Amino acid sequence: MKMRDFSCEELKSLAVELPDEVSRYEAAGDFEGAGKAIDRWLEKPVGEAMKTRLRYEKYIIQELPKEFPDTEEEVIRKFREKLPDFSMEDLQRAERENMAEWILVDGKKHYIHSLIRNLTDKEPEIRRRLGLTEEVTEEDQYQQAAIREMQEKGEKAVRIRLKTSIRLKDENFVSGMKIRAHLPIPAWLSRTFDVKILNHAEGKVTVDEPTSMWRSICFEDTLQENRTFFVEYEYVVWTKYLDLWHGEVSGAEDFNHVRMKYVGDFVACLREQYPHIRFTPYLRSLASEIVGEEKRPMEIARRIYDYVTKNVQYSYMRNYSLMTCIPEYCAKNLRGDCGVQALLFITLCRIAGVPARWESGLYSNPAYVGAHDWAMFYVEPYGWLYADPSLGGSAYAEGDENRRRFYFGNVEPFRMAANHEFQQKFSVKKEFLPIDTCDNQLGEMECEERGFAEDELEITKEMISYEAL
Secondary structure (H helix, E strand, O other): OOOEOOOHHHHHHHHOOOOHHHHHHHHOOOHHHHHHHHHHHHOOOOOHHHHHHHHHHHHHHHHHHHHOOEOHHHHHHHHHOOOOOOOHHHHHHHHHOOOOOEEEEOOEEEEOOOHHHHHHHHOHHHHHHHOOOOOOOHHHHHHHHHHHHHHHHOEEEEEEEEEEEEEEOHHHOOOOEEEEEEEEOOOOOOOEEEEEEEEEOOOEEEEOOOOOOEOEEEEEEEEOOOOOEEEEEEEEEEEEOOOOOOOOOOOHHHHHOOOOOOOOOHHHHHOOEOOOEOOOHHHHHHHHHHHOOOOOHHHHHHHHHHHHHHHOEEOOOOOHHHOOOHHHHHHHHOEEOHHHHHHHHHHHHHHOOOOEEEEEEEEEEOOEEEEEEEEEEEEOOOEEEEEOHHHHHHHHHOOOHHHHHHOEEOOOOOEEEEEOOOOOOOOOOOOEOOOOOOOOOOOEEEOOOOEOOHHHEEEEEEEEEEEEO
């Protein structure tokens, strides 16, 4: 990504509406025409906020077609490699069921890159025809066992050792490059503690403070040969179970002493945070309908959680940097992945007067390590509580009400929480627009000339050891 020094402040310009001419070209899928229109408007006497918005839109129209690569014919051809009888009727049914996102490119429908994965994972008829059974995976077995243990014993703690790495693909490397790489590491917040950096790659190394909002380890070096930047670390996560569904919660005073020490302005967790956490007219109206006359904060948060988990369909998404208001997108289209659903929950809570905020990093159990996002909300006398709408929604889709309810107030301890706030800055400044403008879960890399896109990097995540405590 070549946008130099594009800050969080400038991202607020995404709330500015584009000139009609630009929007019409884009709606028609004429991205070349949109680019020329943007150039014309950058020469006009519009305000700086509009100019910033137009410059960012040039980046969006350059990247967006890459996220929607396949025409109807190409989707069908690719799907028939897995399912020979896949037809246009199947694709049209997926559209009707809100599972096939598309845009126009040069007047033709082009579908999101994750379409086949979405249908293979989520569409029951396609899964039946592919012969995919509903067997519980090893990852799910760990998750469900952890939930049972927490419900039976009231708590669970684990010690996890992970190794993550980032490396330029060889075809993108040039000898003499000055490289800056950021990898996320666990923060000493929430219920994560005893964090130890055990090993890391050589070079100029900066390790963020333990309570950093986007805690990272940064490597800076001039490379004569391509090499891997890595960090190996260990941490303990302790989670306590709260049943928020059956009357008064016992042990509230005991729970109070482990409240998360939130470093920052508490009031910020009730405010808008442009461009994404934005109290749009539709989101205000939706929050009002969901909450009704309810005044109790716990019940307000519960109603919002119920709405998201029961109505939003999980869907793999385009890059967040190409979205102008993520919660509005989720509410209008009733689809989204873990981060999209978490942001809708957070925004609706804030509109309704319940403090809420972002947390993210890695979901890591012995069978799976991958990026994940979730939410936290604040209710007295318990302090900060978890909500994981996407895992709750998956449980709802599978008919598992106990698991859905668990993720309101709780998470299992399979969390490497590196980011404790949404859309922040790196302690060691990035010069170019990040791959992910929302947080740092997998890593970032740049040289003096540009930032590197995700498909230009090799990123690995490996669990070294896991110990139940």
